[in-house]
Amino acid sequence: MIEMGRATAAALKAGVVGGVILCVIGLALGGGSPGDLSLGIGIALIVFAPFAGVLVSTACLLARRDPWALAGACLAAIVLAGLAASLL
Amino acid sequence: MEPVLMAELIAVGALSGTLGALFGIGGGIIFVPVLTIIYGLSASEAVAVSLVGIIASSTGAAAFYVEKGAANVRLGLLLETTTTIGAMAGALVAVYIENWILLAAFAAVEIYSAASMLLVPERAPAPTSEDDPLSFSYRDDKSGEVKRYRVGRLAPGTALCAAAGAMSSMTGVGGGTVKIPLMNLMMGVPMRAASNTSNYMIGITAFSGAIIYLAxxxxxxxxxxxxxIGAFAGSIAGVHASRRIDSSSVRRYFSVLLLFVAAVVLLEAGGYL
Incomplete structure (x- = not known):
């Protein structure tokens, strides 16, 4: 079974490191389509990383039938509901 | 973007990211005044940029702390649930309350927390049994020891996190400076574990706001x-710095930081920022 700490850390790291690399590339390319695209994807990756961490933590807890999975599931549902309400 | 401006923003991010990762506060208290006063961004532009910086710094630090078992992910998920509900409620209520009253109340909480952390010795109740679901452990980076503790007053602590979330969304100041004292002073979570857990939580709080600005x-x-970029680099520096500072010093420095935050918030309440 995947260890929750390692899996969550991997999700967080993938988002933030990948995002920062794309931001560096975007700033190096300067204004224009390729640079703007790189910045956009990079910032989106950084912004989504914490939520990806919640989803991975919750999935690991669910797989272990850990009762704390309920907290993760509630948090994911609340965040998504809040987002939907804000964006609509 | 001008290279000089880019270098300055990276430096601001690095400074804030280091402090944020070290103490679990995110760094919005530095980002927003600097971006508005020095760089002339509007308040909403500064908040949007600040949220991305907060996520980069807290997530960079949290990735390390979670992997090393130094943050309490389970407790973070639970407390973040009520924090998020509180933040949503706070955003709805904020329009009915004078901003200076909210800021003054926030500063009072910060001063009380700082005084308590300076004057009251840290207590972390030991777990009563191995099977206790509220018993956790974390690895102290400085000593390398695995320390066990029991989370106390879970229900009131979780409920008060809603108040912390509401206060945070009403004042625009990050919730880390409220949640860490709450975890440490009320719930008996050791200072190091509390600040590491806060790093994990802050990114989740900031996500909801950042995604709206992005969209x-x-x-x-x-x-x-x-x-x-600067905040992420700063978070790596903050993580390395935290290995050299013992838990009691982190608590003492954090108290001083709370007093600084209270002073900034009081200046804002008085219309000086």
Missing amino acids: SGSLLMEHAAAIA
């Missing part, structure tokens, strides 16, 4: 990218 197209992408 609306109102985020200054180049500013946000430069701040995020």
